[in-house]
Amino acid sequence: MMGGGQPIIVLNQNTKRESGRKVQVQNINAGKMIADVIRTCLGPRSMLKMLMDPMGGIVMTNDGNAILREITVQHPAAKHMIEIARTQDEEVGDGTTSVVILAGEMLAVAEQFLEHKMHPVVIIQAYRQALEDSINILREQLSVPVDINSEEQMVDVIKSCIGTKFMGQYADLACSIALRAVKTITTEQDGHKEIDVKKWARIEKIPGGTIEDCQVLNGIMVNKDVTHQKMKRRIENPRIILLDCPLEYKKGESQTNVEITAETDFTKMLEIEEEHVKSMCADLIALQPDLVITEKGVSDLAQHYLVKAGITCIRRVKKSDNNRLARACGATIANRTEELKEEDVGTGAGLFEIKKIGDDYFTFITECKDPKACTILLRGPSKDILNEVERNLHDALGVARNLVLEPFLVPGGGAVEMAVSHVLQEKAKTVSGVKQWPYTALGQALEVIPRTLAQNCGANIIRLLTALRAKHASGETFWGVNGESGELSDMRQLKIWEPLAVKLQVFKTSVETAVLLLRIDDIVSGSKKKNEDAGPQGEMPMDDGGMA
Known part of the structure; x- marks a missing residue:
C-alpha cells in the first residue's frame, strides 16, 4: 500500500x-x-x-x-x-x-x-x-x-415525444403543462435565454383525484400549515416577507455554560430572551406584512406577537421552496430582521390560501403577476402512476426547453x-x-x-x-x-x-x-493476497457483462 x-x-x-x-x-x-x-x-x-x-x-x-x-x-x-x-x-x-x-x-x-x-x-x-x-x-x-410562439406547433412536437409514454392518452394535458411551465420560468439576460427546469419548476405529487386535475399553478405551493390556529388562512394581495433566520432566541451551542448565583439572574436571562424576540417581531411589524415565511423555527412568543399584529406565519420552509417563492412574488430573502427594507417586501402575489387536500394542509401562493417560478401539481390514483407521470413530464419539459433554446425540428x-x-x-x-x-x-x-x-x-x-x-x-x-x-x-x-x-x-x-x-x-x-490459502480478493468480475 x-x-x-x-x-x-x-x-x-x-x-x-x-x-x-x-x-x-x-x-x-x-x-x-x-x-x-x-x-x-x-x-x-x-x-x-x-x-x-x-x-x-x-x-x-x-x-x-x-x-x-x-x-x-x-x-x-x-x-x-x-x-x-x-x-x-x-x-x-x-x-x-x-x-x-x-x-x-x-x-x-x-x-x-x-x-x-x-x-x-x-x-x-x-x-x-x-x-x-x-x-x-x-x-x-x-x-x-419552428415558430416558438405558435402554441399549436409546439404542442405537436411535445405530443410526439410523450406519445410513446404512459401519459400518451393524456398527451394534450401534458403538453400544455410542459409548455406553460417552461414559458413561465424562461428568463432572458443580454439576449441569452436561461431555463432551469429543475430549480424553478417544482413537481408536487399528491395521490388522489384524477389525472385530469393536474395543472401548473401561476405561483408556488408548499406542504405547510400556519403555525398558530388564529392566523388567517386566506389573504388577498398579501405583502410577503421571506426570512432565512429563526424568530426565536439563539441558544448557545452545547458547550455553553451559564452560572446563575442569584435567583433574579434567571428571570433576567428570560427577559433578555423575550426582549430579543420582541425586537425581531417589532422589525417585522413595522413593515406591515400580511405573511411571514421563514426557513427556520418560530418561538411561541414570536407567534403571540405576530397573531396580535394580525400577521400569518409559516415556518421551516425548504430553502429551494423559499428561493422559488422569492422569484414568484418578488420578495428578497432577508438574513436578519434589522436589515429589512420596504423594497424587500414581495407584493407580486394575488392570493394566499391554505387548502386541505387529503389529510395534509397545503399553502398556495398563486395569481402572481409575473412569476419566474412555478409548481406543477400532479394528481392521480396511486403513487406508482404519479411517479410514472412525473418521469414522462420530465421528458416533456426537456423537449419544451430544448425547443425554446434551439427552435429547430x-x-x-x-x-x-x-x-x-x-x-x-x-x-x-x-x-x-x-x-x-x-x-x-x-x-x-x-x-x-x-x-x-x-x-x-x-x-x-x-x-x-x-x-x-x-x-x-x-x-x-x-x-x-x-x-x-x-x-x-x-x-x-x-x-x-x-x-x-x-x-x-x-x-x-x-x-x-x-x-x-x-x-x-x-x-x-489488482488484487492482494490476504492468506496464501484464501483466493484472490477484490477482483473485477470478468464475465460478459452479466446482470446481477
Whole structure:
C-alpha cells in the first residue's frame, strides 16, 4: 500500500489481466446486452419493464433512463453504457433509449472489422468523420425551423415525444403543462435565454383525484400549515416577507455554560430572551406584512406577537421552496430582521390560501403577476402512476426547453436516422482507403432505430426497411415508420417531430461512447493476497457483462 492508502496494481501471477481482442469482444458484448434490455422500450408500442429494488419496492416504467438507473451490472463497459443514458437525460431530458440502442449497434457493427484484424484507431477515425458529416447533414439538410410562439406547433412536437409514454392518452394535458411551465420560468439576460427546469419548476405529487386535475399553478405551493390556529388562512394581495433566520432566541451551542448565583439572574436571562424576540417581531411589524415565511423555527412568543399584529406565519420552509417563492412574488430573502427594507417586501402575489387536500394542509401562493417560478401539481390514483407521470413530464419539459433554446425540428419515426444513413452510405464512396468500410457500417448502424420501431409493433421488418430505403433513395427524406400501425408514413402528416438538440446529442453521445469502448484493449484488476490459502480478493468480475 502507498502512503495515501491507495492500492497499487502489481502485475504478478495473482493479478487478473485480460487484453487485446478478448477485451474488445467482451466490451462489445456488454454494450449489446445493455442495448437489448431496453430495445423493447422504443416507440409508441413500447413494453413496460417491472423493476424490483433490493428494498422490495417496485417501479414500472418504459423510460430508458429510469430502467438503467435501477439495473445492477458488474462489467465496467456495461456500467459505462448506463452512464451515457444518464448524461443524455441531464443534458436534454429525452432520447435516453435511442442513445443506448444506437451505441450498442455501433459497437456491434465494429466487431466484424476487429475480427479482420483492422486496427481500432482506423475504425475510430472513420466513426469520428462520419459523426462530423452526420451533424452537418442534420443541421443543413434535415432540420426545419419552428415558430416558438405558435402554441399549436409546439404542442405537436411535445405530443410526439410523450406519445410513446404512459401519459400518451393524456398527451394534450401534458403538453400544455410542459409548455406553460417552461414559458413561465424562461428568463432572458443580454439576449441569452436561461431555463432551469429543475430549480424553478417544482413537481408536487399528491395521490388522489384524477389525472385530469393536474395543472401548473401561476405561483408556488408548499406542504405547510400556519403555525398558530388564529392566523388567517386566506389573504388577498398579501405583502410577503421571506426570512432565512429563526424568530426565536439563539441558544448557545452545547458547550455553553451559564452560572446563575442569584435567583433574579434567571428571570433576567428570560427577559433578555423575550426582549430579543420582541425586537425581531417589532422589525417585522413595522413593515406591515400580511405573511411571514421563514426557513427556520418560530418561538411561541414570536407567534403571540405576530397573531396580535394580525400577521400569518409559516415556518421551516425548504430553502429551494423559499428561493422559488422569492422569484414568484418578488420578495428578497432577508438574513436578519434589522436589515429589512420596504423594497424587500414581495407584493407580486394575488392570493394566499391554505387548502386541505387529503389529510395534509397545503399553502398556495398563486395569481402572481409575473412569476419566474412555478409548481406543477400532479394528481392521480396511486403513487406508482404519479411517479410514472412525473418521469414522462420530465421528458416533456426537456423537449419544451430544448425547443425554446434551439427552435429547430427534425422528423421522428426513424425518418431522420434513415435519411442520415442514406447520405452517409453515398458519401462513403468518396472516402479513400480502408476507412470506407467502418464509415459505411456506421451509416448502416443508424438503421437500427427504424428497425426497432418496426420490430416493436410487430411489422414485417425486412419488407418495411427495404421499402423505406427505396423511399429515401428517391429523395423523400420525411418518410419513416408509423410506430402505431407499423406502416410507412410521411412524418409531416402524422406530425411526428423531434427537437434538433435531442438528435444532435443522441448522435454525439452514442458515437463517442462506441469510440471510447473500442479504445480499451486491456482490463487489469489488482488484487492482494490476504492468506496464501484464501483466493484472490477484490477482483473485477470478468464475465460478459452479466446482470446481477
